[in-house]
Amino acid sequence: MNKETREKLLDAFYAKCRESRLSVTPQRLAIYKTLIGNKEHPSPEMIFKDVQSQFPMISFATVYKTLETFEQNGIVSKVTHLHNTLRYDPMTEQHHHIVCKRCKKIIDIDSTEIETLKIPSQVTKDHIFIDYDVHFNVICAECKMKE
Ligand SMILES: [Zn+2]
Ligand SMILES: [Zn+2]
Known part of the structure; x- marks a missing residue:
């Protein structure tokens, strides 16, 4: 940040x-x-x-x-x-994350790089859609070094 x-x-x-x-x-x-x-x-x-x-x-x-x-x-x-x-x-606005499966580090993604998701009709049909979060699961650079 x-x-x-x-x-x-x-x-x-x-x-x-x-x-x-x-x-x-x-x-x-x-x-x-x-x-x-x-x-x-x-x-x-x-x-x-x-x-x-x-x-x-x-x-x-x-x-x-x-x-x-x-x-x-x-x-x-x-x-x-x-x-x-x-x-x-601290960010309350919609944004997305990279998550390391090993050390549980959570990193914010610059959301301009993510294309807008097409919301499936199953979501909007019977529900009031609010927003969505994407998280990309990774092994982070630090954890990879330790391998
Ligand atoms: Zn890690
Ligand atoms: Zn965040």
Whole structure:
């Protein structure tokens, strides 16, 4: 994620907090910044470890609850369907992922490179279609090196 994207997300964060009447506490800001500073769609545990270095008194429960609150207010999204582990994503707009089957790394794809999928009629016939996510399963470069 480049600097420009991070700044845009940070602006959106402040706007969404205002909309949802969530106060931007130093902890909340640190949790969000950790998320946008991490390219790998971190788990709550990973975020906790990072935030703890700035706020040694913060509890895992607080981090966990904050992430849930963010999700309920459309500030972050979950990528739970990819793995059994809970992972968070600062990008709430539709986008696609590359997933390493070994190390569970999740990488965002520049979606302009993906052609728009033709939505099957089975999807739209009886349902209200919302959106779709594509994930490409891979063995990542780092894992390949270890082979
Ligand atoms: Zn890997
Ligand atoms: Zn993502």
